[in-house]
Amino acid sequence: MPSVCLYFHVHQPLRVKKYKVFDVGYDHEYFNDSSNSNLNNKKVLEKVSQKSYLPANSLFLKLLKKYPQLKLNYSFSGVFLDQIRKHLPFILTSFKKLIDTGRVEILSETYHHSLAFFYSKTEFERQVNLHKTLVRKIFGLNPTVFRNTELAYNNELAKWADDKGYKAILAEGWDPILGWKSANFVYRPIGTKKIKLLLKNYRLSDDIAFRFSEKSWKDWPLTAEKFSQWISAINGNGHLVNLFMDYETIGEHQWKEHGIFDFLEKLPEEILKDPENNFTTLTEAVQRFPAMDKLDVPHVLTWADTERDLSAWTGNAIQSSAIKFIYGLEKDILATEDIKLIKDWRNMQISDHFYYMCTKWFADGDVHKYFNPYDSPYEAFISFMNAANDLKLRVETCLKKRKKKS
Amino acid sequence: MLGWELPPFNSGGLGEACLGLSRALSKKGVSINFVLPKRLNINLDFINLIFADVDEKIGKLASCYTTCISWSKIFPSESFSPPQNYVKSAFRFAEKIELIIKNLKDEVDIIHAHDWMTFPAAMSAKDILGKPLVIHVHSTEFDRTGGNCPNPQVYGIEKKGFEKADRILPVGGFMKSMIVEKYGISQDKVKVIYNGIDQVKKDLPPALTVFKQLGYKVVLYLGRITLQKGPDYFVRAAKRVSDFYPKVIFVVAGSGDMQDFMVSEAAKLEILDKFIFTGFLRGDEKDRIFQAADLYVMPSVSEPFGIAALEAVVNGTPVLISKQSGVSEILKNALKVDFWDIDEMANKIISVLKYGSLKRDLSKEGSKEVTFLTWSRSADEVLNVYEQLV
Secondary structure, three states: OOEEEEEEEEOOOOOOOOOOHHHOOOOOOOOOOOOOOOOOHHHHHHHHHHHHHHHHHHHHHHHHHHOOOOOEEEEEOHHHHHHHHHHOHHHHHHHHHHHHOOOEEEOEOOOOOEOHHHOOHHHHHHHHHHHHHHHHHHHOOOOOEEOOHHHOEOHHHHHHHHHOOOOEEEEEOOHHHHOOOOOOOEEEEOOOOOOEEEEEOHHHHHHHHOOOOOOOOOOOOOOHHHHHHHHHOOEOOEOEEEEEEEHHHEOOOEOHHHOHHHHHHHHHHHHHHOOOOEEOOHHHHHHHOOEEEEEOOOOOEOOOOOOOOOHHHHOOHHHHHHHHHHHOOHHHHHHHOOHHHHHHHHHOOEHHHHHOOOOOHHHHHHHHHHOOOOOOHHHHHHHHHHHHHHHHHHHHHHHHHHHHHO | OEOOOOOOOOOOHHHHHHHHHHHHHHHOOOOOEEEEOOOOOOOOOOOEEEEOOOOOOOOOOOOOOOOHHHHHHHOOOOOOOOOHHHHHHHHHHHHHHHHHHHHHHHHOOOEEEEOHHHHHHHHHHHHHHOOOEEEEEOOOHHHHHOOOOOOHHHHHHHHHHHHHOOEEEEOOHHHHHHHHHHHOOOHHHEOOOOOOOOOOOOOOOOOOHHHHHOOOEEEEEEOOOOHHHOHHHHHHHHHHHHHHOOOEEEEEEOOOOOHHHHHHHHHHOOOHHHEEEEEOOOHHHHHHHHHHOOEEEEOOOOEOOOHHHHHHHHOOOOEEEEOOEHHHHOOOOOEEEOOOOHHHHHHHHHHHHHOHHHHHHHHHHHHHHHOOOOHHHHHHHHHHHHHHHO
């Protein structure tokens, strides 16, 4: 009886342009690269839209119409929604069409795709609320399931989400924290009353997200039939299969030429061939299935690398110094009450900035390099810190002016 | 193996590279007869040294020479002589090798020659033995002259050697493209073998302590002061840096025909007071200056490999290297820049001086990385080449 829970995360960061130390004090636009490189945010957005968002949306709209049992889940970062509203409103329209079917659930997260929970709880809550407001405004929905940036999760976050009345929260179904337990059941985070925990089945998710085009993989090529058999095999050993992945998997990370669209087109039919199987939204899943046990996650768990911790974002000296610098500005930035300054500051919290500075190149380097628009982690750090210093200078200038006035 | 020089009787990277590679190959079970043109008082237990006793006067080699005038400056006439004498020596080497080679007949599977002075000898060895010839290129006439009027005789010897070789091993990808384009060699025959380094960091007494105590940051230029190494770009970047970050000194370690130019240029830009010229350094003195530096800058216009960058990293010093160097193709934990991009060079220098965590991570990650860039690794690739040929 596994219920298949398909959840896609949709996000595009605002990459900091090549910003030199000589620009500090003069150039206050950090994200407006207009070159041909992958630092040009608008260009990347357009490219990914053509390769992924547009064709994927039209495929899923078709499938939702064809299979009344099909259900989907999406989370959108506020930074992504900002960008498509500004540059490509028709992409937003195509997402709205999916949501209008009434069978698509939207999740709650931080507006700025940040790791604020671990640096400033108050700023974190502000970003969650900003995101809620935006989702309500654009889609008319009130999300009741929370996912934190990079699936970063621990007991404390679960407690927070429980207190806020969320019905469910997502995390990585990582074996070392599960022990003999299976990710294919629903759990209750330790120390919480009502909230339930949904865990990513990372093996089956990564079969699609990472391994789909990998010819050296023993199960290549992956067919919808084969994948559905794996799902059906869970029957009796689990209640649900959580397939969580980046939406860009479809068409951007895994190419059309390698058959990802054909695979997805056939998937619902193959899965539904087994009458025991069905599709579910996250909220339905936690309503339908009981929590089988409590789960204790004292340390931060994320989706990334073999460590599944925050080390891909804060593991080295350049990363931790950069992230501390940014959160160290909080009090002064907020005191300026300057909307543009605060917005820039929040966009400097986007977790991708710190991911680009990751130096774990030799162990899990390939994935990092693939996603890195800079020549090296050090280049990413230099541009970021120079821009961050400009931000700090602007704050100081602004506060001085305000003081003079009063 | 045919070489021209070995440490400590070496003038530059060629001898060091021959020694490092030979040692690593012999550890992997290759038995090496190493032929040098002239008898030297050295003793190495891992190779069988043979001296060809060329009677021409052989001086130390210059790693580069731009013009005939700079050549004669490097070698004042009484102590040595124009390139023609090298050519003569190279041919004498070829004559002498005949006898040596005949005695080694049954011991040789591969002939491996380093740089053009050994090519005539290597070619005649190939003719006599009929064994595969591997040519290792540490610099070409185009590198040494910066492309300005390469000596036609030397170019001719190089081209003939490349044509006759079964495999050519340049020390960097840029050199590979030069061998293909300038010498018309098929690229299937050319395989890049990067140099290695087996050095470990030594615990040495600190240098430049007075400046450091006063809070000055140290930016280092180390290498020959010649056109190829980009000293003019260094001075111009230094000007840009000191305008933004005054508490800095620039240490120039090395000598060469552009030293006067460097001094007068720094004076013209009114930053001469920020410069220290140490002259040529070697051994512990060199390592101490590396360790004292906050950043080593290698702004080379043309740099077949650039071993000094790895020496800096071994000493825990972050490096900013030009994208035009061979070493920039393999060293990941380094800052890189186009040698002509003064603004970006200055941006990166200032960033290292300003952001302590950047210096820390470059040093930490670089030190880890450099332990993999050994001669043993290079030797494995050379062995692959041997196996394909034998």
